[in-house]
Amino acid sequence: MTLMALFWILIPLFIGALFIGLYRNLFSKLAVIFGASGRFIPLGAVDAAALAQAYADEVVVQRRIRLRGRLPWTRHMLISWGFSVLFVFDILTALLTKYLPSEPFMTGNAGWLFLKFGLNVSGMVLLVGLLIALVRGAMTAGTDEAKFNDTPGTIFLLLVVLTGFIAQGLHFANVPAQPGFGWILLGYWMGEALRGWAPYTGSYSFFWMTHAVLASGFLAYLGWSRMIHVFAAPLGRIFYSQPAIREAKVRTVMEGLLKPRVGSR
Amino acid sequence: MASRGWLFDIGKCTGCYACEVACATWNATGAVSWRQIVKIETGVYPNVGTRNLSMPCLHCDHAPCLQSCPVGAITKRTDGVVLVDQATCVGCMFCFWACPFGVPQFGAEGKMSKCTFCADRPAELPRACEEVCPTKAIISGEMADLERLAAKSGGERVGGPAAPAMFVIR
Numbered sequence: 001m002t003l004m005a006l007f008w009i010l011i012p013l014f015i016g017a018l019f020i021g022l023y024r025n026l027f028s029k030l031a032v033i034f035g036a037s038g039r040f041i042p043l044g045a046v047d048a049a050a051l052a053q054a055y056a057d058e059v060v061v062q063r064r065i066r067l068r069g070r071l072p073w074t075r076h077m078l079i080s081w082g083f084s085v086l087f088v089f090d091i092l093t094a095l096l097t098k099y100l101p102s103e104p105f106m107t108g109n110a111g112w113l114f115l116k117f118g119l120n121v122s123g124m125v126l127l128v129g130l131l132i133a134l135v136r137g138a139m140t141a142g143t144d145e146a147k148f149n150d151t152p153g154t155i156f157l158l159l160v161v162l163t164g165f166i167a168q169g170l171h172f173a174n175v176p177a178q179p180g181f182g183w184i185l186l187g188y189w190m191g192e193a194l195r196g197w198a199p200y201t202g203s204y205s206f207f208w209m210t211h212a213v214l215a216s217g218f219l220a221y222l223g224w225s226r227m228i229h230v231f232a233a234p235l236g237r238i239f240y241s242q243p244a245i246r247e248a249k250v251r252t253v254m255e256g257l258l259k260p261r262v263g264s265r
Numbered sequence: 266m267a268s269r270g271w272l273f274d275i276g277k278c279t280g281c282y283a284c285e286v287a288c289a290t291w292n293a294t295g296a297v298s299w300r301q302i303v304k305i306e307t308g309v310y311p312n313v314g315t316r317n318l319s320m321p322c323l324h325c326d327h328a329p330c331l332q333s334c335p336v337g338a339i340t341k342r343t344d345g346v347v348l349v350d351q352a353t354c355v356g357c358m359f360c361f362w363a364c365p366f367g368v369p370q371f372g373a374e375g376k377m378s379k380c381t382f383c384a385d386r387p388a389e390l391p392r393a394c395e396e397v398c399p400t401k402a403i404i405s406g407e408m409a410d411l412e413r414l415a416a417k418s419g420g421e422r423v424g425g426p427a428a429p430a431m432f433v434i435r
Binding site: 025026029030032036065067068147226228229235236240245250255257 | 320358364427
């Protein structure tokens with residue numbers, strides 16, 4: 001079986017695993033919460049301002065993590081924003097270079113360079129965050145602080161990023177340099193460093209497919225590991241921002257305290 | 266191993282908060298409180314009153330917190346005690362929303378913490394809250410023993426689909 005055939009078998013399997021993981025570890029858990037509270041909040045009761053504030057606090061600036069310290073916050077911001085922007089640029093790149101009519105945007109290499117620039121900046125931000133996380137993980141091993149570390153997830157994501165940069169470097173090592181390639185940053189720098197190393201430059205397709213398989217494997221991993229906090233943590237915090245949900249919670253607690261017998265409701 | 270739980274005598278509780286203090290001291294809970302005195306208002310004017318309910322984790326048989334945890338950080342020991350592994354917890358608060366008793370607590374670290382049934386105390390000793398209660402309103406033990414004790418005083422098990430491991434004498 002060729003590497004390409006394996007790639008096309010694994011990709012749908014991983015994407016399927018992500019959705020099964022989300023169903024099993026996120027949506028079914030939300031069903032437990034709604035089942036326990038026994039009531040839904042009408043859409044009209046949603047406090048949009050509070051929701052926006054919670055989103056800004058918990059997702060955009062991650063204020064709760066900032067309270068724990070500057071270093072954990074910096075690390076988490078670099079990883080979460082690096083990953084999110086990288087993901088968006090990945091999707092954009094796939095759409096604009098393969099699926100959508102994008103001739104005006106891509107004409108003269110400017111659009112293509114913009115995509116590569118975005119991918120490289122976000123990838124480098126993510127890489128720095130992951131390296132900080134690994135160093136911090138090693139420094140805090142065996143202490144109470146270790147409970148904040150996710151070493152398997154960090155190493156997995158690091159492999160995704162590194163294989164991506166290596167594949168890109170090997171690609172640019174094989175093509176002649178053009179004006180504006182400097183905007184490609186790390187990918188181009190690696191290409192220049194590798195240029196002429198014949199035994200390595202031929203392995204571009206291997207690294208690209210390894211990167212693609214790892215990246216989609218990481219998507220599957222999101223649904224089955226602590227990384228599910230990417231979806232779960234903002235949801236839980238956003239619930240907390242809603243006065244109607246908090247009031248419903250208080251009612252549920254009071255009813256829970258006052259229930260007289262097992263089995264009654 | 267026999268399942269363990271609580272027996273609480275509402276009539277005996279004076280709301281002195283000794284249990285809260287003992288719990289916080291023994292378990293070094295910091296800013297959060299694993300056991301809280303809840304004041305419940307009863308009656309109709311002019312015949313009104315307040316009762317005190319000292320609320321720990323009820324270590325439910327079908328713990329909704331455990332069922333709702335997306336990362337499997339919450340487990341149930343063979344003796345029925347429900348525990349959270351803080352190294353696995355991601356602080357999503359799903360357990361808080363699922364618990365019908367408002368038990369899960371979140372401090373500045375953002376990780377869930379709650380009553381561990383004084384997991385680090387030898388089983389033959391009373392729990393920290395139980396030990397200091399001046400009126401003996403709190404009793405811990407095996408559920409079968411607690412059921413017999415509760416029955417003698419007309420007590421009953423706290424209800425609900427989660428099947429909390431607590432008997433209450435009203």
